[in-house]
Amino acid sequence: xxxxxxxxxxxxxxxxxxxxxxxxxxxxxxxxxxxxxxxxxxxxxxxxxxxxxxxxxxxxxxxxxxxxxxxxxxxxxxxxxxxxxxxxxxxxxxxxxxxxxxxxxxxxxxxxxxxxxxxxxxxxxxxxxxxxxxxxxxxxxxxxxxxxxxxxxxxxxxxxxxxxxxxxxxxxxxxxxxxxxxxxxxxxxxxxxxxxxxxxxxxxxxxxxxxxxxxxxxxxxxxxxxxxxxxxxxxxxxxxxxxxxxxxxxxxxxxxxxxxxxxxxxxxxxxxxxxxxxxxxxxxxxxxxxxxxxxxxxxxxxxxxxxxxxxxxxxxxxxxxxxxxxxxxxxxxxxxxxxxxxxxxxxxxxxxxxxxxxxxxxxxxxxxxxxxxxxxxxxxxxxxxxxxxxxxxxxxxxxxxxxxxxxxxxxxxxxxxxxxxxxxxxxxxxxxxxxxxxxxxxxxxxxxxxxxxxxxxxxxxxxxxxxxxxxxxxxxxxxxxxxxxxxxxxxxxxxxxxxxxxxxxxxxxxxxxxxxxxxxxxxxxxxxxxxxxxxxxxxxxxxxxxxxxxxxxxxxxxxxxxxxxxxxxxxxxxxxxxxxxxxxxxxxxxxxxxxxxxxxxxxxxxxxxxxxxxxxxxxxxxxxxxxxxxxxxxxxxxxxxxxxxxxxxxxxxxxxxxxxxxxxxxxxxxxxxxxxxx
Numbered sequence: 115x116x117x118x119x120x121x122x123x124x125x126x127x128x129x130x131x132x133x134x135x136x137x138x139x140x141x142x143x144x145x146x147x148x149x150x151x152x153x154x155x156x157x158x159x160x161x162x163x164x165x166x167x168x169x170x171x172x173x174x175x176x177x178x179x180x181x182x183x184x185x186x187x188x189x190x191x192x193x194x195x196x197x198x199x200x201x202x203x204x205x206x207x208x209x210x211x212x213x214x215x216x217x218x219x220x221x222x223x224x225x226x227x228x229x230x231x232x233x234x235x236x237x238x239x240x241x242x243x244x245x246x247x248x249x250x251x252x253x254x255x256x257x258x259x260x261x262x263x264x265x266x267x268x269x270x271x272x273x274x275x276x277x278x279x280x281x282x283x284x285x286x287x288x289x290x291x292x293x294x295x296x297x298x299x300x301x302x303x304x305x306x307x308x309x310x311x312x313x314x315x316x317x318x319x320x321x322x323x324x325x326x327x328x329x330x331x332x333x334x335x336x337x338x339x340x341x342x343x344x345x346x347x348x349x350x351x352x353x354x355x356x357x358x359x360x361x362x363x364x365x366x367x368x369x370x371x372x373x374x375x376x377x378x379x380x381x382x383x384x385x386x387x388x389x390x391x392x393x394x395x396x397x398x399x400x401x402x403x404x405x406x407x408x409x410x411x412x413x414x415x416x417x418x419x420x421x422x423x424x425x426x427x428x429x430x431x432x433x434x435x436x437x438x439x440x441x442x443x444x445x446x447x448x449x450x451x452x453x454x455x456x457x458x459x460x461x462x463x464x465x466x467x468x469x470x471x472x473x474x475x476x477x478x479x480x481x482x483x484x485x486x487x488x489x490x491x492x493x494x495x496x497x498x499x500x501x502x503x504x505x506x507x508x509x510x511x512x513x514x515x516x517x518x519x520x521x522x523x524x525x526x527x528x529x530x531x532x533x534x535x536x537x538x539x540x541x542x543x544x545x546x547x548x549x550x551x552x553x554x555x556x557x558x559x560x561x562x563x564x565x566x567x568x569x570x571x572x573x574x575x576x577x578x579x580x581x582x583x584x585x586x587x588x589x590x591x592x593x594x595x596x597x598x599x600x601x602x603x604x605x606x607x608x609x610x611x612x613x614x615x616x617x618x619x620x621x622x623x624x625x626x627x628x629x630x631x632x633x634x635x636x637x638x639x640x641x642x643x644x645x646x647x648x649x650x651x652x653x654x655x656x657x658x659x660x661x662x663x664x665x666x667x668x669x670x671x672x673x674x675x676x677x678x679x680x681x682x683x684x685x686x687x688x689x690x691x692x693x694x695x696x697x698x699x700x701x702x703x704x705x706x707x708x709x710x711x712x713x714x715x716x717x718x719x720x721x722x723x724x725x726x727x728x729x730x731x732x733x734x735x736x737x738x739x740x741x742x743x744x745x746x747x748x749x750x751x752x753x754x755x756x757x758x759x760x761x762x763x764x765x766x767x768x769x770x771x772x773x774x775x776x777x778x779x780x781x782x783x784x785x786x787x788x789x790x791x792x
Contacts, residue, residue: 136173136180136386136440138394139402143167147243149209154245156254159213164243165205165408169263171390172196173383179440183382184464184659185286188294199383201264201281202272203391205408206242208257215257216414217592220392222424223262225469226269226278229421232561232581241277252585259409263391265384265427268315268469283383295319297664298375298465301477305570305712307365311349311357315467316375318353326373328356330364334475335620335717338370366713372665381466385436392416392446393439415595417448419588422559423471425454426482430461433486435506437514448595449516450588452580453559455524456487456533463659473527474645474719475708478621479665483647487532489546495537496649496671504546515594517587517601519552521580522678522686522704523559523722529647529675534606539674541608551604552587553678553689554580556702558724566726570712572639576702576724578694582777590771602771607688612676615644620668622646622717631680633742635727639707641716647673683743690772693781697759699746699790701727746791753791760785
């Protein structure tokens with residue numbers, strides 16, 4: 115997509131700002147809990163307090179930096195001619211800011227939720243309040259101030275129980291006030307047999323069912339069957355949801371609904387929200403009404419952490435140049451993105467649905483992952499456009515230092531290798547000096563709960579926890595930003611360790627087993643299912659953010675992508691191999707297949723999940739089962755042998771700055787306390 119057609123916002127904040135300047139105009143703190151965490155104190159930093167409230171901002175749609183926001187010129191304006199938005203905000207800060215470290219940690223929220231718990235050593239919750247909610251206080255002990263803000267138009271509404279973060283943006287209309295309509299698309303799967311209706315992202319423009327189409331299929335690569343108009347209906351005259359006339363939706367069946375929608379939201383204002391809020395906290399003394407900035411004169415450096423959906427949002431935030439405010443200042447200094455792949459968020463289009471995400475069996479035909487995929491500027495071999503994620507920030511010298519960290523799942527279900535290759539899948543000659551790329555070897559997109567289970571998958575889900583490595587990488591990022599100490603070198607598959615995908619249809623392909631090196635494990639199905647990245651045709655006005663073709667067909671060409679080859683156990687060769695991978699007791703993968711009762715088959719992936727397939731304990735058990743993988747006995751001899759292997763792996767990672775000393779010791783202590791070979 116051409117850079118001129120992508121969203122770009124600019125934000126600047128001062129105490130008294132001209133009306134043409136995009137900024138936060140008002141900060142409204144509605145509650146203060148001081149101290150929070152039940153009065154728990156954190157080393158020399160002391161106690162923390164919690165501030166909750168709302169922020170109000172506005173952008174000038176006439177400004178050249180704002181005019182390319184899709185539909186911003188069609189949004190209602192205030193007396194100053196600006197477009198307004200508001201959002202929820204949430205701040206945790208030292209009671210005495212002088213005892214903090216002068217750094218702002220912004221977690222970009224996931225669907226309105228705060229996911230800080232695992233990163234901060236368990237604890238967490240969407241409204242951290244108790245002493246236990248601070249976990250091991252990784253961030254508080256260092257004195258960071260923490261902040262969150264609403265940005266996602268699709269986040270569930272906030273309630274006193276869920277404490278979600280929301281944003282309010284206007285509906286776009288034509289200049290004469292008439293309603294905007296356009297094609298919209300819903301991909302519908304429920305992994306239960308009780309759901310009776312499916313909400314639509316936008317209301318239907320008409321209840322005339324001849325203007326809509328609903329299809330169903332059991333498996334991803336099946337031919338869809340159209341459900342007659344008498345087989346479905348809108349649930350009300352509002353046209354905000356559909357239902358089947360026969361009853362509940364079939365468990366795990368794939369329904370696709372296309373219709374004419376109305377009332378598009380100016381979703382791209384979500385980018386302005388984050389930029390304006392961080393810039394305000396960093397630079398302003400007070401808002402336009404004299405309300406003080408809670409962090410005034412305190413923030414020297416800003417760092418962000420994002421998990422999954424918001425990591426894709428931050429990818430686009432960087433791509434579209436949002437890290438420069440209207441005064442030309444860098445907004446975010448350091449970015450740690452976890453499991454964003456080379457994908458974006460699709461916030462730049464009319465009728466945006468940022469809650470969607472593509473995986474092997476879901477949401478392939480949304481505008482999530484469009485060229486460019488990597489920071490370096492390349493020519494798209496299919497459209498011949500030239501672009502790169504870092505193009506805008508390089509011109510303005512506002513690029514953040516960025517660590518892009520992905521699980522093996524992103525390589526299997528999101529064509530994640532395109533983040534660090536050219537569009538034809540070839541290795542970069544030189545990566546930008548402000549970015550590093552890391553594969554977290556043999557890790558799934560999320561972390562399986564305890565006790566581990568298969569869920570909707572064929573095998574027990576992968577239990578490998580990436581949090582210890584993420585903590586070490588965050589320390590490396592902070593040192594890079596504040597001390598100019600470079601982080602560890604990138605750790606990703608390259609051509610010598612890559613197994614390439616072969617396209618099939620419906621957005622998927624396969625990786626041959628021999629090319630990958632995956633062992634033939636009794637009871638485990640291997641199909642090599644992988645997502646492939648298409649060049650979609652959304653219609654002639656897509657450069658303006660308008661999808662005249664929605665959804666597109668799978669006729670477009672495919673960008674070449676790959677995954678890491680695996681060792682004899684089936685574990686990734688490339689990347690950061692945590693102790694469960696380098697001193698394993700099981701095969702752990704970033705891919706999985708759905709169980710039969712959840713629509714499973716060889717071409718139906720289990721989306722974000724991976725696998726955990728245990729080794730046999732003894733050689734005799736292994737040979738009897740026909741398992742080619744060495745048994746625990748053959749690997750380690752006894753329990754102490756296993757502990758020694760884990761210790762060696764952990765200390766090696768510590769030496770390379772991929773584990774902190776305390777986390778390396780936790781691995782060793784956990785191995786010692788385990789029953790492996792006992």
